[in-house]
Amino acid sequence: MNTAPITHIDLTSFLRDPYPALAQMRVHAPITFVPELNATLFTRRNDIHVQEKRVDLFSSDQPEGLMTQLMGQNMMRKDGADHMAERRSLFPALSPRTVHDHWKSIFEAMALDHLRTLAPKGKCDLVRDYAMPVSAAALRAITGLESMSNVDMDGVSQAMIDGCSNFVGDPKVTARCERATRLIDDHIKFARTDPPEHSALKVMQDAGMNDDSLSANIKLIISGGQNEPRDAIAGTVWALINHPSQLAMILEGKATWLDAFNEYARWMAPIGMSPRRVVQQHTIEGITLMPEDRVFFMFGSAGRDEAHFDAPDTFNITRNTQAAISFGAGPHFCAGAAAARCLIADIALPLAFKHMKNLRLTAPVPFSGWAFRGPTKMPVAWDT
Numbered sequence: 001m002n003t004a005p006i007t008h009i010d011l012t013s014f015l016r017d018p019y020p021a022l023a024q025m026r027v028h029a030p031i032t033f034v035p036e037l038n039a040t041l042f043t044r045r046n047d048i049h050v051q052e053k054r055v056d057l058f059s060s061d062q063p064e065g066l067m068t069q070l071m072g073q074n075m076m077r078k079d080g081a082d083h084m085a086e087r088r089s090l091f092p093a094l095s096p097r098t099v100h101d102h103w104k105s106i107f108e109a110m111a112l113d114h115l116r117t118l119a120p121k122g123k124c125d126l127v128r129d130y131a132m133p134v135s136a137a138a139l140r141a142i143t144g145l146e147s148m149s150n151v152d153m154d155g156v157s158q159a160m161i162d163g164c165s166n167f168v169g170d171p172k173v174t175a176r177c178e179r180a181t182r183l184i185d186d187h188i189k190f191a192r193t194d195p196p197e198h199s200a201l202k203v204m205q206d207a208g209m210n211d212d213s214l215s216a217n218i219k220l221i222i223s224g225g226q227n228e229p230r231d232a233i234a235g236t237v238w239a240l241i242n243h244p245s246q247l248a249m250i251l252e253g254k255a256t257w258l259d260a261f262n263e264y265a266r267w268m269a270p271i272g273m274s275p276r277r278v279v280q281q282h283t284i285e286g287i288t289l290m291p292e293d294r295v296f297f298m299f300g301s302a303g304r305d306e307a308h309f310d311a312p313d314t315f316n317i318t319r320n321t322q323a324a325i326s327f328g329a330g331p332h333f334c335a336g337a338a339a340a341r342c343l344i345a346d347i348a349l350p351l352a353f354k355h356m357k358n359l360r361l362t363a364p365v366p367f368s369g370w371a372f373r374g375p376t377k378m379p380v381a382w383d384t
């Protein structure tokens with residue numbers, strides 16, 4: 001029997017702001033079973049950092065999991081050699097070199113093109129009108145699904161994310177996710193005859209990946225590559241507007257946009273957790289876990305771990321964020337990390353503050369989510 005102490009949560013509060021509950025767990029029950037999520041949560045940074053690498057104990061292969069059921073079995077739901085083979089096939093599209101030599105200038109041209117129509121307007125919802133289309137345009141290029149509109153790209157990504165975190169089993173959420181995956185498959189079929197150079201579709205197809213895996217991995221890239229940059233772009237802008245002295249440090253060259261993004265991702269992890277399936281009975285820190293138990297490695301909680309970060313609830317771009325594990329800490333470390341850093345820190349953040357002068361909030365900014373977290377809207381204005 002799973003002997004982890006039980007912690008109850010209020011799901012509505014957890015969705016609105018998971019951090020107070022996670023702080024309590026880190027102190028009183030760092031490995032704890034949460035009945036409302038039917039999962040054992042690991043909340044301390046070091047436990048996650050160590051245990052995530054134990055693939056003999058914590059498997060990513062979760063045949064009954066929502067992601068596999070709804071999107072097919074992608075590389076993030078495989079272990080060992082099967083995982084590595086697919087990860088290697090994708091690497092040429094997302095390697096730091098490809099990002100630097102190929103994608104960076106494309107990302108910049110797309111963002112500038114978008115700003116040409118947005119900047120004269122003087123106001124917008126920064127999530128919907130800037131972070132979303134900039135992320136979507138980048139992702140259409142990276143995946144090779146150029147026939148998809150920005151709005152559809154964002155919509156299918158959100159539908160899959162909602163589907164994968166639909167732990168309460170809402171049938172409407174499932175149906176929307178299924179419509180999204182069908183639309184993606186239609187676009188894959190259309191693009192497969194002549195996929196763009198360096199795109200994920202092209203490199204995985206050239207590597208001989210079978211159709212099911214190719215489709216599942218394109219869906220993974222979309223579910224992981226749209227919402228997170230979108231939420232991080234808007235969220236980091238919001239954090240910097242709320243901390244003008246830190247924004248000034250960047251503008252004066254005393255800190256970097258990457259410092260701001262790294263700190264934001266530590267503080268408000270766009271991906272709050274990654275699930276695993278327990279493979280064999282074992283005991284960690286006196287707590288016995290049983291085969292088939294569901295475990296969540298809580299990356300968002302790791303970023304607030306008091307043992308690693310002073311005043312962890314404070315946004316501070318001058319802190320050392322190296323201990324943060326916002327992109328993961330094991331063999332499934334985010335395959336798109338270089339692309340994400342480039343898009344967010346090299347392109348989207350500097351261009352936003354350059355082309356939207358005196359950027360300011362015009363209404364409160366609501367945040368939502370614990371598995372995936374970000375601002376849901378962000379009304380802003382600027383000088384024209």
Ligand code: HEM
Nearest residue numbers: 075076224225228229274327328329332333334335336340
């Ligand atoms: C702010 C942006 C992003 C964040 C915070 C983020 C975070 C993560 C996290 C936490 C994981 C799971 C790691 C684990 O379980 O150890 C992951 C996996 C992954 N991410 Fe990202 N991600 C971001 C952007 C992207 C982008 C832009 C792409 C692709 C274009 C991408 C593609 C992937 C893929 C393919 C995996 C699975 C890797 C594997 O299983 O080996 N991500 N990401």
